[in-house]
Amino acid sequence: MAHVIIVGGGVTGLSAGIHLLESGHGEHRVTVCESGAVPGGNLTGWDRAGYHIDNCVHWLTGTNPATKTYDMWCRLGALGGVELRRPDSLFTCRYGGQSLSLYRDLERTRRAMLALSPQDRRETERFFRAVRAMQGLCGIAGPAHDKKLSPPAAVGAIPELLHYHRMDTGQLAACFRHPLLRCFMRSLCGDCFSAAALLMVVAHFCGENGDLPAGGSLAMAQRMANRLTSLGGRLRLGWSVEKVNLVEEGDRLRAASVSLTGGATLAADYVIITADPRSVCGKMLPSPLPPSLAKRYRDPASLRFSAIQAAFGVPVGALNFSSDLVTDIPSAYRKTLGSGQVVFREFSHEPSFAPPGQVVVQAMAFCTEPVARQYIALAHTPTAYARQKQAVATAFEQLLGELSPAAASRLRLLDVWTPATYKRFVGSEIGSFMSFVLRPGDAFWRRADGRIPGVENVILAGQWLHAPGGLPIAAEEGQRAATTARRYLERQAAAERRPAHIRISFG
Ligand SMILES: Cc1cc2nc3c(=O)[nH]c(=O)nc-3n(C[C@H](O)[C@H](O)[C@H](O)COP(=O)(O)OP(=O)(O)OC[C@H]3O[C@@H](n4cnc5c(N)ncnc54)[C@H](O)[C@@H]3O)c2cc1C
Incomplete structure (x- = not known):
């Protein structure tokens, strides 16, 4: 039985594991190592002071049962038998009182x-x-x-x-x-x-193909994790992979095991890595980025972005908008928020996310890579970072009070998070949670090759290899990596005429 180790329990990693187990007919053993305490990666949410902050799905492509993506989500356990929230509008744009x-x-x-x-x-x-x-x-x-x-x-x-x-x-x-x-x-x-x-x-x-699964992002991630484990996959939370150990085999290199933070080693026949390749190559994996990816990261026209966000509790009925409200940020707040536009999102469609009589409203201002890097650097100085987070919270609060006067001075701050939070949570280099911006003329169907030159049984997978598309892209990338891994293992098994072994040692 070949042992496949998947680094990262986000949507790419969970999808890869589920596809391998489904297609492998019991021939593969799958371990998903996730450094975080919950599965899902960026598909996530967390609790604060009796409220739930949902931090991913604004719309999920593939909720229309007539599409192939819907079938994929059902196979992954994400949809199928799950109620869908179908908001009247995706967002409302407000400008100059209109x-x-x-x-x-x-x-x-x-x-x-x-x-x-x-x-x-x-x-x-x-x-x-x-x-x-x-x-x-x-x-x-x-x-x-x-x-x-x-x-x-x-x-x-x-x-x-x-x-x-x-x-x-x-x-x-x-x-x-x-x-x-x-x-x-x-x-x-x-x-x-x-x-x-x-x-x-x-x-x-x-x-009808961009709705919301009831229960939000974390519940969707948990359903996918349940699907993985119900197929026999092992999901190890809090297991951070520090190093992929390569051995020479003729003129090639082969991953023989991975080392975890804390010292344990897991033997591997194949390794799928779903973390941001820039945080992996030359670090966890002693190989440079594959050329096509290196070119993308180097190209100044390939933009990445992150966001500065906050969540508030507010009395039901105090907001004068529903769903998402997008508006330009007045110049007085631009310097603090580092952006020209803000999205306020309210969660009245999920009453269980807040105590009775309250609703969660979240604020989000996208930021460019230089601003993201400033936050990441600032987080090394806790007092300055805390001050900046407070300034961000105040700016969002005042802005929301101006847009929705009945909410002013009735907002309860729940949390503030920044690119530094994303970097700590999912390990992406600049705290970005979507792939490179799709520029005019970019071929959105083209993807980078995740194979590592000279290394035969490791593949990079995930949104970073593709144009941005969020969750469906991550799920498809997981499926693609699973197919590559399965074919490799089948070739190995045929060549050796015996199944590969699993060796797990803790040291
Ligand atoms: C605020 C926000 C809103 C979004 N809105 C939408 C939306 O409306 N629709 C949509 O489709 N998409 C949306 N997205 C994007 C979507 O969440 C991502 O595209 C998708 O989750 C990426 O999945 P992934 O598995 O490729 O990567 P990730 O989610 O980054 O998963 C990688 C995983 O690897 C783990 N990891 C990293 N390093 C290690 C290590 N050394 N050892 C072990 N584990 C490791 C990380 O902890 C993480 O769990 C949104 C994201 C955010 C943050």
């Missing part, structure tokens, strides 16, 4: 945009034609009057999609004259993402 929501009903959003700005009719109609084309290509459609595009019509719309593929969200925003429409177009992806990424999100959400 608001516009991205409704589940695409036609309603289109009508609202036309009513708001008749002078932007041409650009608005073009945008919605492209969203429908995207839905046609992805094989999804919204309800009722949102008729699904026929396959030839969808193919005919490809030039229209390429128009958006070549521009960024800042350029798309500039195509509109009304300031609220400009703000709306920058709400989800900021200024520098490919506009095609925005089309994709709108297409999926309005195609």
Whole structure:
């Protein structure tokens, strides 16, 4: 029985383990080593003072049962028999006293945009034609009057999609004259993402394919962990892998074992590593980054980002928005929050996340890599870091009070977290939780090769090898790594005509 060690119990790692166990018919032994105390990695949530802070799923691609991604989530235990929360709108953008929501009903959003700005009719109609084309290509459609595009019509719309593929969200925003429409177009992806990424999100959400699993992120992670262990996989929490030990075999290297913090060693026939490759290569793994990944990390155009966040408890009914509210940050708060836009998200759809009569509201301001690095450096000086976190909390609190006056002075601060928190929690180099920004013209289908040159039985897997796409990308990457591992082990077994052994020693 071959022993596969998976480093990281996030979605990639859990998915890899489940696929290996499902496809291996009992031939593989799988151990997932997760340094954290809970499974899920970035798919997570935590409790504070009687409240639950849910820190991942804003939308989950693959909630439409007509899609293959839905089937994948069911196989992984994440969906299937799980109630889905289907919010009316994904977010509301507020600018200069006016608001516009991205409704589940695409036609309603289109009508609202036309009513708001008749002078932007041409650009608005073009945008919605492209969203429908995207839905046609992805094989999804919204309800009722949102008729699904026929396959030839969808193919005919490809030039229209390429128009958006070549521009960024800042350029798309500039195509509109009304300031609220400009703000709306920058709400989800900021200024520098490919506009095609925005089309994709709108297409999926309005195609009934971007909803929320009831119970939130941590519950979803726990269901996946249960699926892994029910198949016989071992999930070891608090097991941090310090080193992958390579031995020479002819002109190649082979991973023979991994060493854990604390001294234990686990023998391995194959190792799948799901942590941020930049925190792995040359550190845990004594090999450089594979060339295609090294190029991506080196390229100044490959942007990474993180976020500064806080959570508050607030009385039910005090907020004047539902779901997510996106707005520009007034100049008075920009320096403290290091960003031009803020997202406030309320959780009234999950009443159990707060004590009776209360609701959780979370604030999030994305930050660039230089700002993320400043937070990570600051965290080495605890008093200065605590001061900065307090300043962030105050800025978010005042801003929320201005936006929703009935909530002012009724907010109870629950927690503040920063890129330094992410770095400590999941070990990503700059505290980023999504892959590199998808830039205009980037091929979102292209992925880096996770194999390590010269090392035959180790593979890097996870969101970092792919364009950003969050949880479904992580799950697919796990499946891909499992297939590579299984094929390698089958070849080995055939060559040796005997199964590989498991050796576990603690020292
Ligand atoms: C605030 C927020 C909102 C998000 N919103 C969405 C959303 O709405 N929709 C969506 O699809 N995605 C969303 N995402 C992104 C999504 O969470 C990630 O894309 C996904 O979870 C990445 O999974 P992963 O397994 O590849 O990586 P990770 O989650 O980073 O998992 C890697 C794991 O490896 C572990 N690890 C690292 N080093 C070691 C070591 N040495 N030994 C053992 N274990 C180790 C880490 O602890 C971690 O658990 C969001 C993320 C955040 C933080």
